[in-house]
Amino acid sequence: xxxxxxxxxxxxxxxxxxxxxxxxxxxxxxxxxxxxxxxxxxxxxxxxxxxxxxxxxxxxxxxxxxxxxxxxxxxxxxxxxxxxxxxxxxxxxxxxxxxxxxxxxxxxxxxxxxxxxxxxxxxxxxxxxxxxxxxxxxxxxxxxxxxxxxxxxxxxxxxxxxxxxxxxxxxxxxxxxxxxxxxxxxxxxxxxxxxxxxxxxxxxxxxxxxxxxxxxxxxxxxxxxxxxxxxxxxxxxxxxxxxxxxxxxxxxxxxxxxxxxxxxxxxxxxxxxxxxxxxxxxxxxxxxxxxxxxxxxxxxxxxxxxxxxxxxxxxxxxxxxxxxxxxxxxxxxxxxxxxxxxxxxxxxxxxxxxxxxxxxxxxxxxxxxx
Ligand SMILES: *Cc1c(COP(=O)(O)O)cnc(C)c1O
Numbered sequence: 001x002x003x004x005x006x007x008x009x010x011x012x013x014x015x016x017x018x019x020x021x022x023x024x025x026x027x028x029x030x031x032x033x034x035x036x037x038x039x040x041x042x043x044x045x046x047x048x049x050x051x052x053x054x055x056x057x058x059x060x061x062x063x064x065x066x067x068x069x070x071x072x073x074x075x076x077x078x079x080x081x082x083x084x085x086x087x088x089x090x091x092x093x094x095x096x097x098x099x100x101x102x103x104x105x106x107x108x109x110x111x112x113x114x115x116x117x118x119x120x121x122x123x124x125x126x127x128x129x130x131x132x133x134x135x136x137x138x139x140x141x142x143x144x145x146x147x148x149x150x151x152x153x154x155x156x157x158x159x160x161x162x163x164x165x166x167x168x169x170x171x172x173x174x175x176x177x178x179x180x181x182x183x184x185x186x187x188x189x190x191x192x193x194x195x196x197x198x199x200x201x202x203x204x205x206x207x208x209x210x211x212x213x214x215x216x217x218x219x220x221x222x223x224x225x226x227x228x229x230x231x232x233x234x235x236x237x238x239x240x241x242x243x244x245x246x247x248x249x250x251x252x253x254x255x256x257x258x259x260x261x262x263x264x265x266x267x268x269x270x271x272x273x274x275x276x277x278x279x280x281x282x283x284x285x286x287x288x289x290x291x292x293x294x295x296x297x298x299x300x301x302x303x304x305x306x307x308x309x310x311x312x313x314x315x316x317x318x319x320x321x322x323x324x325x326x327x328x329x330x331x332x333x334x335x336x337x338x339x340x341x342x343x344x345x346x347x348x349x350x351x352x353x354x355x356x357x358x359x360x361x362x363x364x365x366x367x368x369x370x
Contacts, residue, residue: 005309006351006360011193013355015200018250022200025246032242037222040245047252048189048205054182055207056214059240060221063168063190066204067095069238070164070186071136073208073217076101080135083123084166085115086319086332087340088140091190092166093320093330102132105321106333107340111279113292113347114147115139117155119333124159128331136162141170141180143315144196144262144289145281149175149183164188171196172259174285181207186217191248194353196262196289197255199244261354262288265361269350272365290315291352298348301370308367313349 015022029040041059049057060066076082078100084092086105096103104127106119120137127134137156139147149165156163163184167173170180171189181187189195191203208214216233219226224235266288270277276293280286292315295301302312319340321330351364 003309004306004311006311006356006363008311008313008349008351009194010353010355011198011200014193014198014251014353017355018254021250022247025250026243029242029246035242036239038242040242040249041240044240044245044249044252045205047249049207051252051255052179052181052187052207054179055187055209056211057205057207058214058217058221059245060204060206060217061238061240062202063188063192063195063204064091064095064098065221065236065238066188066190066206067092067138067164067166068098069217069220069236070188070206070208071096071099071101072220073206073213074136074162074164074185076135076162079132081127081131081133081331082136082138083120083134083161084138085140085340086321086337087113087316087343088142088166088320089168089316090320090323091168092138092140093326096138101135102331104128104131104134104331104333105337107335107337108142108343109148110339110343112145112147112281113142113343114145115152116335116339117148117151119335120152121155123333124155124161128333131331134159134161136164138164138166140166140168141173143278143292144169144173144287146170146173146175146180146284148281149180153183162186168192168195169289170287172255172285173287175281176283185209186213191244196259196287197248197251199251200247201241201244203240203244203248204238205240258354259287262352265352265356266291268361268365269352269368272368288352290349292347292349294343294346295348295370296346297370298346302348304370305367308363310364310367311351314347315349317344319344
């Protein structure tokens with residue numbers, strides 16, 4: 001018995017809220033007799049690209065594979081450096097290394113937790129010695145907030161680097177009225193169950209600006225097949241299955257309402273927290289994948305919240321460059337990721353998802369007294 005009455009995330013609540021529609025979609029997919037890359041997947045790809053308003057979507061196995069497929073489709077692998085942040089899901093860096101490319105990790109802006117464009121400018125102007133040329137940049141739109149992607153994009157154009165947006169936490173987020181995922185050469189999404197658009201299993205997608213790139217990625221996700229059983233290039237197996245696609249088609253129709261509800265709850269928390277509330281970037285529409293505060297003596301605060309039935313999370317407790325699998329062998333930018341290390345020591349995520357009840361929101365508000 002955990003005694004937690006307000007978990008930090010609750011994918012089960014999201015299923016229960018839409019159970020009749022999801023069950024019907026699953027039944028339809030099961031009865032169709034076709035389970036991988038069929039009409040549900042094609043329909044979801046078309047609906048997802050239409051929702052984004054740009055590009056061609058290609059479903060795949062998960063958000064990590066989406067990043068790797070985007071890189072491979074763009075010709076990035078051994079002999080290329082890819083710049084991203086250390087304050088992210090380890091998936092971003094794992095995906096870069098899986099292609100054979102070399103990651104270079106830079107710091108975040110401390111108030112928005114996204115890639116510091118000033119440091120990006122400095123590594124593009126004078127790359128750290130000993131690395132292959134920088135060919136791509138992956139900003140992560142973390143916690144539901146778009147990175148300073150216009151400045152990052154103009155730096156990429158100036159230095160001839162490709163721009164891939166990691167949108168795993170930013171389905172529906174906007175910057176100056178433009179959707180996250182429409183700024184780069186490609187954008188990648190995860191449909192892990194807790195994401196703003198979540199499957200009931202694994203799923204992911206790449207959205208490519210260029211339809212030819214989408215075609216290359218569609219081949220890469222299935223053994224490099226461009227024709228049946230003929231591999232013209234070396235590919236992988238990373239497909240979105242029909243059950244998940246059918247579920248995602250239902251959930252996509254509720255994504256906007258879910259993001260609106262997330263923002264409403266965030267405003268309630270903001271009101272209680274005052275100057276301790278997380279900052280929103282001006283001109284941006286945050287979708288609050290996570291509601292992240294900084295707390296002193298985090299262990300004690302988490303324990304007090306737990307006693308009151310409230311679950312919290314830490315995203316992320318250890319920066320990628322300090323994790324055992326990476327420590328001491330990953331190239332860092334000149335700032336040595338100091339703001340990343342500070343953030344990792346004090347961030348805490350409160351419960352935030354559309355299915356929270358008013359009573360649960362009130363329960364959280366009553367406990368924000370560190
Ligand atoms: C979840 C996530 C991923 C990875 O997605 P999976 O579907 O779990 O592979 C990548 N990047 C970020 C920022 C994420 O939050």
